[in-house]
Amino acid sequence: MDDEQTNAAVLVISELVTNAVSHVGSGLVTVEWIRRDDLLLIDVGDEAPHKPPRVHLMTGDDDEHGRGLPLVMMLTRQFVVLRRDGVSGVAPQKIIRVAFDCPETGNDCCLAQAAWAGES
Template identity: 50%
Template sequence: MESVTPPAPLRTEATEGRPGDLAEAWPEGAEVCVSFALAPRPGSVAQARRLMRTQLDGWSVRDDDACDAAALVISELVTNAVVHTASRRIICELCADSEKLRIAVRDEGCGSGMPRPVHRGADDEHGRGLLLVDAVSSAWGVHEAGPDIGRTVWAELRRTAPSVTTTAAAYA
């Protein structure tokens, strides 16, 4: 069995004077970010989820629904980078401010075409990842750096998931 040592963050930015518990009054417009590199292998998906959950806990993101949505998003984006590109490494970036979380996964390209949601048949077992990302995110997109240079797929989520009552009222 291969031993996996979690990678050290590549970049961390913190706003000066940021409170220890980010659930407290976070300065308007303040944002913190951390990024880490992963190997392009299937086990990196679980590693990305663990690292992200640890970081969200450190940022005092306590909303279980928001954390679960973020775990789903990072799982889908890292899986796509592992499966659909020939990247030698994958970079994940997590950012948070007082209202939202942003998850970005950068690969080295080499995949065929731009990532986009695809509607599959009821019996298909794969291919719904970006549909799930679209469903749980407030916004998402793709930034293409250039041919064979890479791309970044990102998604934004609210730090606090809407309540069931609020969501139901929106569809009433």
């Protein structure tokens, strides 16, 4: 991934985690990513499977909310909402899965390094 794609992925993770915390209120929020072929898949989960995300396709100039998910959809190759059933004491989750193109390169998909850069 180049710097622009990496920055977009970090922005998308930030938006999805912020939405999960803001709209769900409590419970576990998870972030997982995996490279599959030429895609970077990012899953952000929360413990509110009954609350689907609301995408506002039209917002007013002065609206403070409603721009995040359309932005996520513009920046990613794929946007899917999944449900993960709870097992062995783990609550069911709603999963927002996004995908980015991640072709084979010398630096590989180094999102983990980019996301935590600057932290000691």
